[in-house]
Amino acid sequence: MILSTLLLSTFASGHSLNGTDAVVLQPSAVLLPNGTLEEGASVLLRGDKILAVGKSIPMPPGVKKIQLDGILAPGFVDAFSLRNSSSLQESSRALTPALRAIDGVQLEHPFWEEALQAGITSVHVVPNPLGEGDPYHVLAGWSALLRTGTGFGVDSYLESRTLVSRSRQILGTLSGWEQSREGGPSSLAGIAGMLADAASTVPLSRHGTLAFVDSAEAVRLVRRVGKEQKFATYFLCRGDVASYGGELSASLVGLPAMSDSTFSPRLLETWRRLHTADVRIAFGTDRSGASLRETAMSFAHATGDLAAAMAAITSHGAEIAGMGGKLGVIKPGARADLVLWSAHPLDASSRVQAVMLAGKTAWSAPFQEVKE
Amino acid sequence: MSAQSAAPTLYRADSAWLSSGKVIQPAYILVRDGKIATVSSGKPMMARNLQVVEIKGVATAGMVDAWANLVPADLLSAQVRPASLQVTDALPVDLPGVDPALAMRVQSARRAGVVAGYLGTGGSEMQQGLGTPATFSASNLPVSTGKPALDLAMGSARMGGSGQFKATKQVSELLSSAQTLQDNLDEYSEKLEKHEKDLEEYKKKLKEFGEKKKKEEKAAAEGPGKNGEEQKKEKKKAPPKRPKPPAKPTPSLTQSWLLDVIHGERVLRLHAESAWDIQEALELQEKYEMELVIVGGHEADLVAEALAEAEVPVVLPVHSSYLTAPSERSFATRYQTLTEAGVKVALASGTGDGSRALMLMRAGNLVAAGADKADVWASLTAIPAAILGFENGPGSLSPGAPADFLLFHGPHPFNASGFQTHSAKGGLLK
Numbered sequence: 001m002i003l004s005t006l007l008l009s010t011f012a013s014g015h016s017l018n019g020t021d022a023v024v025l026q027p028s029a030v031l032l033p034n035g036t037l038e039e040g041a042s043v044l045l046r047g048d049k050i051l052a053v054g055k056s057i058p059m060p061p062g063v064k065k066i067q068l069d070g071i072l073a074p075g076f077v078d079a080f081s082l083r084n085s086s087s088l089q090e091s092s093r094a095l096t097p098a099l100r101a102i103d104g105v106q107l108e109h110p111f112w113e114e115a116l117q118a119g120i121t122s123v124h125v126v127p128n129p130l131g132e133g134d135p136y137h138v139l140a141g142w143s144a145l146l147r148t149g150t151g152f153g154v155d156s157y158l159e160s161r162t163l164v165s166r167s168r169q170i171l172g173t174l175s176g177w178e179q180s181r182e183g184g185p186s187s188l189a190g191i192a193g194m195l196a197d198a199a200s201t202v203p204l205s206r207h208g209t210l211a212f213v214d215s216a217e218a219v220r221l222v223r224r225v226g227k228e229q230k231f232a233t234y235f236l237c238r239g240d241v242a243s244y245g246g247e248l249s250a251s252l253v254g255l256p257a258m259s260d261s262t263f264s265p266r267l268l269e270t271w272r273r274l275h276t277a278d279v280r281i282a283f284g285t286d287r288s289g290a291s292l293r294e295t296a297m298s299f300a301h302a303t304g305d306l307a308a309a310m311a312a313i314t315s316h317g318a319e320i321a322g323m324g325g326k327l328g329v330i331k332p333g334a335r336a337d338l339v340l341w342s343a344h345p346l347d348a349s350s351r352v353q354a355v356m357l358a359g360k361t362a363w364s365a366p367f368q369e370v371k372e
Numbered sequence: 373m374s375a376q377s378a379a380p381t382l383y384r385a386d387s388a389w390l391s392s393g394k395v396i397q398p399a400y401i402l403v404r405d406g407k408i409a410t411v412s413s414g415k416p417m418m419a420r421n422l423q424v425v426e427i428k429g430v431a432t433a434g435m436v437d438a439w440a441n442l443v444p445a446d447l448l449s450a451q452v453r454p455a456s457l458q459v460t461d462a463l464p465v466d467l468p469g470v471d472p473a474l475a476m477r478v479q480s481a482r483r484a485g486v487v488a489g490y491l492g493t494g495g496s497e498m499q500q501g502l503g504t505p506a507t508f509s510a511s512n513l514p515v516s517t518g519k520p521a522l523d524l525a526m527g528s529a530r531m532g533g534s535g536q537f538k539a540t541k542q543v544s545e546l547l548s549s550a551q552t553l554q555d556n557l558d559e560y561s562e563k564l565e566k567h568e569k570d571l572e573e574y575k576k577k578l579k580e581f582g583e584k585k586k587k588e589e590k591a592a593a594e595g596p597g598k599n600g601e602e603q604k605k606e607k608k609k610a611p612p613k614r615p616k617p618p619a620k621p622t623p624s625l626t627q628s629w630l631l632d633v634i635h636g637e638r639v640l641r642l643h644a645e646s647a648w649d650i651q652e653a654l655e656l657q658e659k660y661e662m663e664l665v666i667v668g669g670h671e672a673d674l675v676a677e678a679l680a681e682a683e684v685p686v687v688l689p690v691h692s693s694y695l696t697a698p699s700e701r702s703f704a705t706r707y708q709t710l711t712e713a714g715v716k717v718a719l720a721s722g723t724g725d726g727s728r729a730l731m732l733m734r735a736g737n738l739v740a741a742g743a744d745k746a747d748v749w750a751s752l753t754a755i756p757a758a759i760l761g762f763e764n765g766p767g768s769l770s771p772g773a774p775a776d777f778l779l780f781h782g783p784h785p786f787n788a789s790g791f792q793t794h795s796a797k798g799g800l801l802k
Contacts, residue, residue, distance in 0.1 A: 260692045263726030265480035289692070297733050301483075301791070348736020349745070349786040 022046045023359075024057070024065045027072035027340065030330060033315065035306030037071060037344060045336045048358035053330050070353050073310075073345050075121025075337035076292050077317030077328040079254045080143075080210075080236050080284030082128050083111060099141030101125045116148040116363050119345065119352045120292060121337035122328075123148060124284070124321035126210070126236070143210065145321045147337070149355075149362045192221050196229060210254070210320065214239030219247040234320055236284070242270040249277040254320050257283040257290035258298055268302040275303045282316035297346050309346060380404040382415070382422040383794075385779065389432035391754055391768040393746060399431050400424075403775040410771055427794070429779035432749075434487030434793065436767040437728060438687045438756035439667055439720035442481060442506070442514050443491050444474055456625045457493045457501030460516045468511045475512040477725055482508060482793050484729045485785075487776035488757075488766030489514075490720075492641070492667075493523045500524050502629065503641070505760035507774060519761030521639040521665070522629045526649045540652040543642070547660055550630035556621040563618035570615035577612040639663045639761075641687075647671040654682050665759055668722075670694065673706040676713035685759050686715055688751075689722020690734040703734075704741030711747050718756035719748075736786030745784055 023045045029037035030053060044052040044063070052058060105125055115123060127141040211222040213235050226233040236254040253274075258267060274281060283295050292313045300309035314328035321327070326334055336359040343350035354364040381403045388399030388411060396413040402422075403409065410416045415424070441448060447462045464471040481489070491514055493501030505518030526543060623631065632638035642653045645668045654675070657664040666672055669686040672679060679686060688694070688707060695703045710717045719735055721728035731752070738748050757767025764772040780791040 258726070260724050260726035260730065263724070263729050265476045265725065268480065268483075268729075294730055294733050298729060342740070344787065347782070347787040347790075348733040349739035349784065350736075351740035 022051070022060045022063045024059065024063050025068055025072060025338070026065055027068035027070055029071050031071060031073035031310065031345065033307065033311070033329060033331070035308075035310045035346075043072060043330060043336075043338070045359050048336055048360075050330060050332055050334045050336050052332055068340055070340040070342055071344060071350070072330065073119075073339050073341055074314045074328050074330050074334075075339050075355065075357075076119050076313045077282075077315075077321065077323075078115070078120055078123040078285050078292060078313075079282035079317035079320040080126045080286060081123050082126065082287045083123075083285060083289070099127050100144070101127050101142060102144035102146075105144065105146065112146075112148045113150045113363075116150075116355055116357075117352060117365075118291075118293065119339040119341070119355065120148055121339070121355065121357055122146070122318070122321070122323075124317065128287075143321070145323060147357055149357055191218075192225055196225055209233045210236055212236045212238055213244070216244035216247045219244060236320075241274070242266060245270060245274050245277070245279070248274065248279050250279065252280040252282065252316060252319055254282045254284050254317075256286040256288065257292050257295040259288050259290035262288065262290065263298075268298070271299055271302050275305060275308060280316055280319075281308070281312045282320045283312050284317070284320075293345065297348060300346055306346065380409065380419065380422060382419045382424050383427050383431075384415075384424045385427050385429060385431040387430045388769060389430060389749075389785075391433060391770055401431060401769075401775075401777075406775055408769065408771055408773050408775050408777075411769060427779055429781045429792070430785075431769060431794075432778050432780065432785055433753045433757075433767050433769045433773070434776045434778050435485045435731065435752045436718075436756035436760060436762070437481070437486045437489035437721050437731065438718040438759055439492055439689060439722050440481070440486070440489030440728065441492065441721075441723055442474065442478055442489060444471055459491045459493055459501065459503045460520075463491075463506075463516060464513055466509045466511055466513050466515055470511070471513065474514075478508050478512040478514065480725060481728055482512070482776070482795055485732055485778050485791060485793050486721075486728060487774065487793075488760070488762065490521070490641075490756075490760055491516075500626070502638075505762065507766055508776070517762075518765075519639055521641045522633055523641050523643065523667075525643040526645075526653070540649055544652070544656060546626060547630055547634070547656055550623075550627045550634060551660070553621055553623050553627050554631060554634065560618055560620055567615060567617050574612055574615055581611050633662045634660050636661075636663060639665055639759075641665045641667050643667045645670040647674040650675050651678065654678055654684060657682055657684060667720075668694075669710075670706075672715070673701065673709035676710050676715055679710070680714040684715075685718060685755065686710060687718045687720050687756070687759070689720050689727065690731050691722040691724060691727040694722060695734070702741070704738050704743060707738050707751075708741075708743050711743070711751075716755050716758070717751050718759055719751045720756065732786065732791075739784075739786055745786070749785065 025043045025045065027041075027043075029039045030041040030043060032038050032041075038055070040055050041053060042055070042057055043050060044057050044059075102125070104127075122145055124143055124145050126143040209226065209231050211218075211233050213219050213222060214237070219235060222233050222235070234252050234254070235248065237248075237256070241248075241255065255271075255274075256262065271281070281299070283292055283299075285292060296309040296313045299312060300306050303309070311328075315324070316328075318324055318326065318328035325331070327337060328334075330338065336356060338356040339345070339352055340354040340356075341350045342353055352365060355362045383401040383403065385399045385401065387395055387397035388401070389395055390411065396411070398413060400410070400412050400415050400419070401408060402411075402416055402419050410418070443459060444462055444464060447457075447459075464474065468475075488505065488507045490503060491506050492503040501523055502520055503523050504516040504520050506514035506516050509515045524543060524546075526540060629638065630640075633640045640662050642649075642664060644650050644653055644666055650666055650669065650672055653664060653666060656662075664682075664684050665687060666679070666684060667687045669688055672686045672688075688703075688710075690703075707717060707719075719731065721731055727734075735748050735752055739745050753767040757765060762768075764770050766774055766776065769777055775794065777794050778785060778791050779794060780787065782790050785791055
């Protein structure tokens with residue numbers, strides 16, 4: 001039987017909600033932080049913020065109620081990406097604390113619209129720790145958290161797209177490249193010295209620091225420098241994570257999302273071990289075109305933990321980007337970056353029906369006949 | 373829980389999706405010697421004394437990967453593969469620990485829900501040689517089974533590398549030469565038959581000659597002797613000449629494989645991407661009445677009607693390199709065009725363990741794009757099983773099939789995070 005599905009709400013019709021009005025969204029179900037669906041729950045919004053979530057939320061007088069045919073989930077957050085940025089590198093010095101990821105981002109690339117339609121509402125762009133043929137020993141700089149979609153204009157991109165233009169300070173400690181670069185440190189000890197120097201001369205981000213690591217030594221080094229200089233550090237993992245995963249227990253780490261070419265049976269085993277060791281994982285698309293959602297589905301299948309899989313592409317990514325609790329979650333105080341799905345987002349047969357950015361409808365799917 | 377022991381095991385699942393499309397609730401699955409003995413909604417009489425093992429979820433057939441590369445690593449990494457490659461020669465002996473890397477990849481395939489597949493002769497690209505369908509052993513190694521096939525890649529399948537790709541004309545010439553060889557073999561048979569008759573005649577004449585000669589010698593010894601001239605004349609009578617056997621045509625390996633294809637003993641899997649090549653392949657199929665499967669088929673949708681009319685199935689890889697198409701011909705559009713035209717489409721990993729791990733998810737994307745759930749599920753199970761010649765085997769949840777099946781939770785199996793694989797040898801895989 002062929003059924004026609006109409007998206008009933010203004011959420012999906014392209015109509016923008018008035019930013020000052022309070023609105024209650026009443027979807028078929030809301031995706032809770034534990035990965036399960038709560039039927040009958042509503043979400044109260046005002047402007048770009050979520051005010052309340054639950055089955056019995058306060059209803060301001062005259063509030064507009066919008067019924068939605070689908071599952072309401074937080075927008076995906078890409079924890080770290082180098083895509084659609086030109087050369088986010090600096091080759092004049094070993095340590096580059098002034099490098100800004102935002103300066104290399106190609107804002108007019110179709111990627112931003114494609115990402116939005118895939119349910120990704122925020123992308124955390126970081127400087128590239130690896131050079132072309134001349135990898136760096138150490139790199140520093142600032143990441144940028146961008147929201148997806150189009151129609152914001154190039155001139156005002158810093159205001160409209162950049163949530164925090166200097167969200168995270170990036171430190172590179174890739175120990176595998178020590179011998180190659182002229183003028184850089186020739187050992188991890190040298191890297192430690194430069195990092196300590198950077199921390200004492202450059203104002204550190206109030207959002208904390210991210211460090212690229214590729215070995216147990218690098219993890220220990222960053223931890224030691226962070227402790228000495230009193231800054232919080234999270235790790236963006238490169239190289240063979242299985243070989244140093246034991247150093248990461250109980251940490252929040254960014255792992256590259258999986259693609260056809262980067263998959264291996266060992267990768268799944270590594271995920272399972274990290275998950276068992278209470279490592280909180282956030283997936284980033286890094287340099288590849290890997291899919292956050294496919295990665296989360298594989299992660300859920302490998303670990304059996306739906307909540308951790310969803311967090312890895314939503315709330316944990318937001319935390320990596322310095323926006324923990326404000327993005328990637330449906331809870332009071334969080335930004336209303338919401339996606340309406342036809343079923344659970346980690347059900348492969350589910351599709352994005354509409355996307356809301358900061359309380360405004362940014363995209364809705366064209367009418368589609370659905371066979372059941 | 374394990375089905376290792378020879379004793380039968382009776383499972384009770386919440387329900388089961390049968391190969392016929394019927395759903396039974398609950399579902400009792402009796403497993404004996406690693407195979408499904410019965411599937412029924414009531415407890416089978418023959419198992420009334422067995423303790424029931426409860427399993428949560430909906431039981432359904434496992435997936436069959438119609439183009440896999442689950443072969444030893446050295447075969448995958450070989451830069452130049454000989455045209456005479458036979459995958460069965462390269463498979464390891466089925467013993468635990470023989471090829472741990474391959475065993476790990478097979479186990480990973482099982483966890484992804486794949487219970488059997490076709491082992492082709494190429495890694496990222498199918499080239500030329502004999503591949504084989506295979507199931508997986510208790511040691512997680514591939515075991516050749518089913519109908520073998522000849523892989524041949526046409527020019528449009530080239531994606532790089534140094535393999536042997538055939539232009540359409542070359543494939544045509546190969547088949548033509550195989551047909552000529554067949555004609556020559558027929559002629560040889562006729563000549564051989566005649567030769568055998570000639571040989572009988574020769575033997576007869578030789579015998580007569582010998583007897584006559586013996587008689588003459590005897591007469592010469594006993595009777596009045598002939599004069600010298602007469603004796604000389606007699607000596608000139610030569611014995612009959614032995615007829616020469618006809619020369620047997622000697623086929624090349626490719627010719628003999630193609631002869632098997634023409635005789636219907638082997639399937640021809642043509643890796644072809646362009647509509648032009650596929651159309652040409654269909655003409656060859658009609659001419660030689662061979663069993664043909666199109667593999668790759670990037671533009672197969674453009675000749676969907678012709679494929680449906682010729683009843684030639686298509687194996688579509690879900691690998692990311694096949695998903696990048698212009699928006700008007702997305703993977704989902706191409707799939708739906710083929711299925712709506714009546715073409716049997718099998719989804720396959722194509723290459724790489726990653727696309728196999730993502731096969732179910734990418735199939736689910738087709739459903740999300742509007743494809744029919746039952747069609748898509750058949751493309752992962754019954755259709756590839758039929759292409760590989762499995763009857764009541766992998767890809768079906770029916771008596772006689774290996775007890776390798778899936779259990780999913782929810783309304784359908786496309787929720788990739790919500791299913792488990794049951795292995796005939798290892799129980800539910802963790």
